[in-house]
Amino acid sequence: MMRILVTGGSGFIGTNYINFLVQEGKHEFINLDIKPPRNKAHQAFWRECDLLDRPRLEQIIKDFKPTHVVHLAAKTGLDEKELSDFAANIEGVENMVRILRETPSVERAIFTSTLLVCQMGYVPKDDTEYKPTTLYGQSKVCGEKIVRSAKDLPYAWTIVRPISVWGPYAEEPYRNFFQSVARNWYFHIGSGHYKRSMGYVENMVNQIHQLLLVPAEKMDHKVFYLGDSPPIDLYDFANEVQKKLGVKKIRRLPLWAVQCIAKCGDMLKAMGWKKFPLTSFRLNNIRTEYVFNLNPILEVSGPLLYDYQTGIERTIQHMCEMGEI
Incomplete structure (x- = not known):
């Protein structure tokens, strides 16, 4: 123990x-x-x-x-x-x-x-x-x-x-992401296809715990990225959230229009309104693709406990119970 x-x-x-x-x-x-x-x-x-x-x-x-x-x-x-x-x-x-x-x-x-x-x-x-x-x-x-x-x-x-942690008890940006999809505020940006490594939080805490259990030589003085594999296309992820919530199909906006909205967000933030959902910084993060090698942690922790579809279901259930959506 x-x-x-x-x-x-x-x-x-x-x-x-x-x-x-x-x-x-x-x-x-x-x-x-x-x-x-x-x-x-x-x-x-x-x-x-x-x-x-x-x-x-x-x-x-x-x-x-x-x-x-x-x-x-x-x-x-x-x-x-x-x-x-x-x-x-x-x-x-x-x-x-x-x-x-x-x-x-x-x-x-x-x-x-x-x-x-x-x-x-x-x-x-x-x-x-x-x-x-x-x-x-x-x-x-x-x-x-x-x-x-x-x-x-x-x-x-x-x-x-x-890496890009999401799931129950999430904070910004993923809590806002789920809420925006639920309220039909979310939209695909341009093509909408941005691939990235992400991590469902219940998978991640299992990875953390397994690092406490493996032989010391497998973790000592090492660095591990934590997350899920394979990477997820943000377009597919958003559409899966929409389907699980049973809300209207997600709309698409051209990139130039979203960039204008983000500029407005920048100005509002400069004026003191920090809760505006989109700024140029946030837009850049959404459109940035990144894929990390997660084989080192998966070799230590074993297979993921949940696929991302199940993670979405569990997140929606939690947010409904908490009155967040």
């Missing part, structure tokens, strides 16, 4: 991982997070803590004596102006690495990064090639370098980079 410390267990991926652990029922675990759980059934596992509060962080870890650590907690966002706004991703990682070094019970740790350590759509040639274009991505590069530079850590560690 493992004693698993999950940081960020109140977030999107973290909530799904806590669900996974509850359903499996084999291990002791706690959720260390600055925010309360999204799922009220997880309240008993929550320990409130800021990663920047080192004394409290250290006390919780020392008291729990984890054998395994899944570090998911992070500051996200694209509107921040200073790298210091992402201190949780830098100083927070430093605190975790140092405290875990001093915790003899720890055998293994997973540190979560992001594909945005490089610009959207760029597949790096190796694990240490970095090309961030956002402060968030830059902060995650700093976090990765902190882990790599820590010498002679007494536990096995790995870095994971989740």
Whole structure:
């Protein structure tokens, strides 16, 4: 039996991982997070803590004596102006690495990064090639370098980079995506065919968990992209969501018209309206194709638990239960 410390267990991926652990029922675990759980059934596992509060962080870890650590907690966002706004991703990682070094019970740790350590759509040639274009991505590069530079850590560690995660408890952009299709607001852009690697969240938390179970030599000092294979065509994905919801067929708009809408979104955002659903940045992300080699994680974790059609069904069911669609 493992004693698993999950940081960020109140977030999107973290909530799904806590669900996974509850359903499996084999291990002791706690959720260390600055925010309360999204799922009220997880309240008993929550320990409130800021990663920047080192004394409290250290006390919780020392008291729990984890054998395994899944570090998911992070500051996200694209509107921040200073790298210091992402201190949780830098100083927070430093605190975790140092405290875990001093915790003899720890055998293994997973540190979560992001594909945005490089610009959207760029597949790096190796694990240490970095090309961030956002402060968030830059902060995650700093976090990765902190882990790599820590010498002679007494536990096995790995870095994971989740890819375009979607599913129950999703945040932007995929929650808005499902809601837009449900309300007949979504439209195919131009041809609509943009192929990309994506990751259904319940598949992803299984991949994370399997990294805690495999022999250490298969994961130690390695980087894994997390996601589903094969890649998905966004056109097919959107049409499948439409069919599962039973709503009207998705319309198509020419690219030039969508670019005009995105420009309007840029102006509204500059005026302070941050909730407009489409900006030039978001449009570029939608149209950017990227396909990552996911064989390394699939060789470790085994086959996916769910295909994307089943993932869509489970996501719609959850969103209906939560009153989100």
